[in-house]
Amino acid sequence: MNENNVFIELRNIRKIFPGVVALEDVDFDVRYGEVHALVGENGAGKSTLIKILGGAYQPDGGEILIEGKPVTIAATSMAQHFKIAVIYQEFNLVPDLSVAENIFIGREPKIGKSFINWKKINTDAAQILKKLDIDINPRKFISDLSVAEKQMVEIAKSLSMDARMMIMDEPTATLTEKEVVKLFAIIEELRKKGVSIIYISHRLDEAFKLSDRITVLRDGKKIETKKTNQTSQDEIVSLMVGKVVKDYFAGKKEWTGKEEVIMEVKNYNIADSIYDISFKLHKGEILGFAGVLGSGIHHLLRSLYGAAQKTSGEVYFEGRKVEIRKPSEAINMGIGYVTEDRKGEGLLYDMSVLQNLSIIIIKTLTFFKGLFIKQKKELTVFNSMAKELDIKYANINQRIIYLSGGNQQKVVMGRTLVSDCKVLILLEPTRGIDVGAKAEIHKIMIGLASKGISIIMASSELPELVNLTDRCFVLYKGRMAAEFNRENMDEEKLVAAEIGKLSYLK
Amino acid sequence: MIKFLKLYEKIGIFILIVAASVFLAIVSPNFRNLNTILSIIMQGSYGAIIAFGMTFAITSGGFDLSVEAIMGFTSVIIAMLIPSLGFAGSIIIAILASCFVGFLNGVLITKVGISPLITTLSMQVILRGASLIITNGRQVVISQKSFMSIGASKVFNLIPTPIIYMVVLFAIFYLILNQTSFGRHVAASGSNEQAAKMSGLNVNLIKTVVYILVAFSASIVGVIRTSQTLIGIPTMAPGFTLNVLTIAILGGTSLAGGKGNLTGTLFAGIFISMIYYGLNLLNVQIFYQMLAVGITLLFALFIDGLRMKYLETAKVKGIRV
Amino acid sequence: MDDIKVGLTPKQRAGNLLGSFGLIAILLIIFGFFSLLIPKLYFTWPNLRDMIRFSSYVGIGAIGMTFCIMTGNFDISVGSMLALAGVLGASVALKAGGIFGVIITMAAATLLGVINGLFVTKLKIPAFITTLGMYFIFRALAYIYTNNNPQYIQDRFWIFLGNGSFLGIPLPIYIMALCYVIAYLMLRKAPFGRYILAIGTNSRAAALSGINVDNIKILVFTLIGVFVGVSAVLNGSMLGAANPGMMGDGYEFQVITAVVLGGTALTGGSGSLGGTLIAAMVIVFLKTGMSNAQVNSYWQQVATGLVLIVAVSLNKLKFWLIGQTQ
Structure with a gap:
């Protein structure tokens, strides 16, 4: 492969979130017709990188070059303009429209000015699907498709927009073995057409089966880019994990189980x-x-x-x-439970720190047959838990969304802990x-x-x-x-x- | 259950119609008469026509509670303008003014971000007030008798004109919803707004046009009703919004959005009219009609609720439906 | 980082200011405006007293709706509920006396609230459309039950409830105050208040916290019934009749306006009873002012519609300023 055939190049990309450096001086490039695997543990910076490429985030430093020219991908629609397609986990498909309509949404072939040319839209869709060797009836509704089929429609849709680069985020997570084989065949097909692919997966064997090169990210830094045929899974795993144990661990805890x-x-x-x-x-x-x-x-x-x-x-x-x-x-x-989706099903964001902490046990902190809250008791419970967990807050009536992520998490944990689980x-x-x-x-x-x-x-x-x-x-x-x-x-x-x-x- | 719901989605309303027809044919000798049937269809056409627009609104993920006020507004404008402009001119202006009201609804919903419920409920009150102001609270008699030909005549001396309007509008709305890219984008906006936006559709514009279409269809019925009575009535058809919503939902258009069934709407309109006819046979008070429509709405909601619930569980379990 | 955001930005301050004082300012402006315009009719103690007395009609009914909107739901059926409960009670009063009439009115409204709650939670359809169906069903039943004849209320006890005074202050004001105190205790001092706020702000989090969301919703719709029942008793008393067509006509609109104008977010999760109370007064002050100033009643209707749109827009502005994620 010609080393200089670079489609997109990232130089010294930085992205900083409040309190966290998500990406630090990351260099990264993708060549024409290359499958480039991106691996790393959770929080390594993979998703931030994709979102920058897809136009959802703006980098705080560094530059992006497409075919050698510096560009800014200011919005998700700009990514489309640069022929970059991101295939997210939650597909951007409309369930109540047919496969063909979804592929050509907003660009439907028409008779006259407004009438959809059903014959053409279906044959065009069939043609694209056939090119990828996908066996789906273009007249079927998206809601009738399996996850794998939806994914293939998403790929077909990207292809119909002449995408030059596709970013696939964990595409095989919910597929069966057979469907994975099918997906790999399609990726092979795309590669032959010169489409560049960034492939993100937790499954290393897939990365090795598919990719030309593998880039390892860790803690927001690029660790290394390796040619796939010059490395091994063992080496990649050790690169992902890093040699040093992270310093915030005081070492293994003592055995506490009885x-x-x-x-x-x-x-x-x-x-x-x-x-x-x-x-x-x-x-x-x-x-x-x-x-x-x-x-x-x-x-x-x-x-x-x-x-x-x-x-x-x-x-x-x-x-x-x-x-x-x-x-x-x-x-x-x-039994107590603390959710992983703090925002979606943990925080009662319109309510105060105090109210958030006491919501589970509030019915027990009452007098008059459960009618009225013992407010002093509630405060005592709050204060002791806040002290135990070292929760930092301005005052008890402060709305919980104004706390930092760590303190929010402590409140959500404390909510469960006060119930004596x-x-x-x-x-x-x-x-x-x-x-x-x-x-x-x-x-x-x-x-x-x-x-x-x-x-x-x-x-x-x-x-x-x-x-x-x-x-x-x-x-x-x-x-x-x-x-x-x-x-x-x-x-x-x-x-x-x-x-x-x-x-x-x- | 899923199979039953799928089947109901396809033929439920026809079964209701057939059952109602058989029942009426047995109990009422009058029913077995072409003119009676045509008259029932005509009575159903008013609700059905507006429900075509409402079907669009529900398909796009919203709805419109201001339709009865738009009917009255149209009626009043025609009555006030007809002496100076003649009926053609006044009809055009009345319809355009109504469309502007729909445009306002659309802008308040999409641009200001006020929910369809609050927007159209307020618009209902405001517009009714405005219509009353225009006529100073009176009903305005129209002296131009030729205007009657619009809604109160028969084609070939047999088919009442409202039926013709209903069929023509059905054809137009059907083509728009199912054959044009705009119609499919309406469905896309209601089915998955986020995806529609990400695919580059101008969802705000699409929804605004939808509310204009609702207002347009309500305005058409306003014209027909006014022509039949030759009176401009600012408070025309109180409570008619319920009929329209019931017809659209009973016809199989899901409140979840994305799925509009205009054929179902057409027949649901006729079905409601058959209920009215049946109640008239019983010689009961007009309030029973209100009760019947309310109960029909709850029935339609019940079916729609089942559909959402079972499709949702089916989706979670990975069953294809 | 463990830094705590304590200080508010100027924008957030403006939003909080709008939320806390905006409404009182509106009330004072309306009162001041009409007092200057028509001082002899408007700026008098009897008028002020009567306006507050009339506020009980919307004010009491709006309590249940405040709870309901706080959970992110709507009840469109309140006006018809008021009428149906009113005519049932009034007809009983004619035969069995005023006390039974009042009890039946309250009981009927409560029962209708329970029915709404069951339908909303079991059908799993947005509450507004379910209650829209009920809006017509209740009204139709009121017509059918009375054969469209008004039920006159002549019982002295019942009439006294809405028109009597104690220490120079009309009884409805005491009743309204009592209702608000009870509601305030429920919202701020009882677990129930926490539950409805939790459901409105994040119903999934509420469910994970062990709250039975459906039961709380049924309770909320029942409470709407209870407070509408009180309103129906007072309304019937003040009008001296329960009219199946006129009673509670447009009530849902006034009640929702009061709640929204009072600062309760349509998306649920926050709001205040005090705001609802003041907003109910704003509506009556404005309406009385316009009537006294002989504004055409149709213009008044247009104004009511505009007030709701403006109220929602102001709320949107407030939440935008505070930067609340809705």
């Missing part, structure tokens, strides 16, 4: 996401769950809290068989908060565990799992793939198991 089992899950199934999962949770234990997108972990944990329904399986809590149908039942039992389910407890606050959250978790509270934690940050958990389960496509304890667990093994490369079961 013999006593507080909760047991047997043969648990959830439609299309969780298959036959069984495990035991010990008192005072921190149990980790690891898995990439599509592992089903979130479905599992939500359903243990009663926020989603299982299809079959049994749960024992303190030795008794229980049915958890809704969150209030879980709360009454002593025995089991705490934490999803991505340190997502979107800065390093200092992360260390604090970790300290809190260790403190809770040593007090005898059992914690189930799902995280995509591997160092967190390695350093905090007593045991860690890895799920791959809804099944138990590996089970580690603190002696035999390390980041390389976790990564390998997450991407289905390693199966390690007791």
Whole structure:
């Protein structure tokens, strides 16, 4: 391949968010007809980079060159103008329109000025689909398609706009093996046509199968770009993880788990996401769950809290068989839950810090048969929790959205903790908060565990799992793939198991 | 359940019509008469015509509660202008003025960002007030008898003109919704507004045009009704908005947006008219009609709710429907 | 970073100012304007007293609606609910006496509220359209029940409730004050208030916090019924009759306007009862002023419509200034 055939080049790209440097002097280029894989752990800066290329973010420094000319991609519509197409996880397709209409939306072939030329739109769509060797009837409605088919329509749509570069974000996360094979064939087809592709995936084997080059990002910096045929999966994994253990960990925590089992899950199934999962949770234990997108972990944990329904399986809590149908039942039992989607389903953003913290237990802090709130008691509970978690706020009536991410997270955690739970389910407890606050959250978790509270934690940050958990389960496509304890667990093994490369079961 | 809902979506309203026809044919000898049937269809055409516009609004993800005020507004303008401009001129101006009202609705909804509920509810009150101001609260008698030919005559001495208007407007609206890019963009805006915007569609403009279309269809019915009575009535057809919404939703246009079923709307309009006819046979008070329409609306909502619920669960479970 | 944002930007200050004092300013401007324009009719104690008395009609009904809009829902059926409950109660009063009439009015309105709540939560259709259907059904039932005849209210007890005074202050003002105190306690001092705010601001978070969202919604619609019932009793008393067609005509519009003008966000999650109360007074002060100044009633109608649009726009401006993510 000609080394100088560069379609797009990024030089010294910087992007700073309040408190976090998301990208630091990143150089990156993509050649014509090249599949360039972009890998890195969560928070490495991949999605920021894509959003800059797609025009959703503006870089704070550096320059972008397309075919050698410096350009600014000021809006998502500009990306289209430069023939760059981003295929996001949530597709930009209209469910109630047909495949052909979606491919040509806004650019429909017409008879006269306004009437859609159905014959032409359908044959044109069929032609594009055929070029990609995709077997979908262009007359079908998007809402009738499978996820994989939708993705292929999205690709066809990009192609119909003469996209020169396509950015695919985790395209295989929700596909079956067969569909993945199909997608790879299409990517091969696109490459032959000279389309450049940036391919982002957690699954390294895919990156190796497809790509010409691989770029590794870590902590917002570009670590290296390697020719795929001159590197190995082991080397890439070690580049992704980094040699040094991140300094905000005080080292591995002490073993806190006890013999006593507080909760047991047997043969648990959830439609299309969780298959036959069984495990035991010990008192005072921190149990980790690891898995990439599509592992089903979130479905599992939500359903243990009663926020989603299982299809079959049994749960024992303190030795008794229980049915958890809704969150209030879980709360009454002593199971707490802290969501990973703080903004979407955690924060009560119009309400005060105090009100946010007390919402779960407010009905118990009452007199007169639950009619009136004991306001002094509420304040006492708040103050002691705020002190315990070291929550920083201006005054108790301050709206929660004015707190920093770390303090918001502490309030949302505190909300659950004041309800005296025995089991705490934490999803991505340190997502979107800065390093200092992360260390604090970790300290809190260790403190809770040593007090005898059992914690189930799902995280995509591997160092967190390695350093905090007593045991860690890895799920791959809804099944138990590996089970580690603190002696035999390390980041390389976790990564390998997450991407289905390693199966390690007791 | 999903199969039943799919089937209902396709033929539900026809089954209702057939059932109602059989029932009426048995209980009422008069029903088995072409003129009766044509008269029922004519009575249904008023609601159906406005519901064509409403179908567009619901398909785009909104709705319009100001349609009955627009009818009265049209009626008043015609009555006031007809002595000086003649009926052709006054009709044109009345329709244009109504379209402007629709334009205002659209701008308030898309540009100012006020919800369709508040916008059109306020517009209903404001416009009704304005119509009353224009005539000083009176009903205005129109002396130009030739104006009657618009809505109160029969083609071939058989088919009442409103039926002709309904069929013509149905054809036009049907073509716009299903055959033009604009119509498909209306559906796209209601189906997934974000995706429509990302695909470069001017959703604000599309929605504004939709509210103009609703106002246009309401205005047409205003013209027909005025011509039939030869009176300009500022408070024309109180409560008619409910009929129109009921017809559109009963016809299978989902409140979720994105799916407009104009054929269903057409037949739902006739079905409501059959209910009215049936109630008249029972010789009950006019209020029972109001009750019947309200209950029909709840029924239509119930079906629509089931549809959203089952399609949603089906989507979650990955079942194709 | 653990820095806390304490200071408000000038923009946010302006927004808060608009929220807290804008409404009182509007009330004073309207009162001042008509007082200067028609001092003899308007700027008198009896007029002021009567205006506050009449405020109870919209003011009390708007309490339930404030709760409802705080959860992000609507109830369009309140006007018809008022009429149906009113005619039922009035007809009972004719036979069984005023106390029973009042009880039946209250009970009927409460029951209608429960029905609304059940339909809204079980149908899973936006509340406004479900209650729009109810709007017509309740009104039709009121017509059918009375055969379109007004039900006169002559019972002395019932008449006294709306027209009597205690210590020179009309009873409806006491009743309205009582309703607002109870509602205030519910909203600010009871768990219920936290629940409706939580549902309005983020219903998914509320559900994850163990709140039974459906039950709270049913309760909210029931409360609308209760407060509309009180309004129906007072309205019937002041008018001396319950008329199936006239009673509560346009009520939903006035009530929603009061709530929105009072600063409650249409998207739910925030609002204030005090704002609703003052807004109810703004509506009556304006209406009375226009009537006294002999403004054509049709212009008054146009004005009511414009007030709602302006109120929503002002709210939008306020939230934009504060920078609230809605």
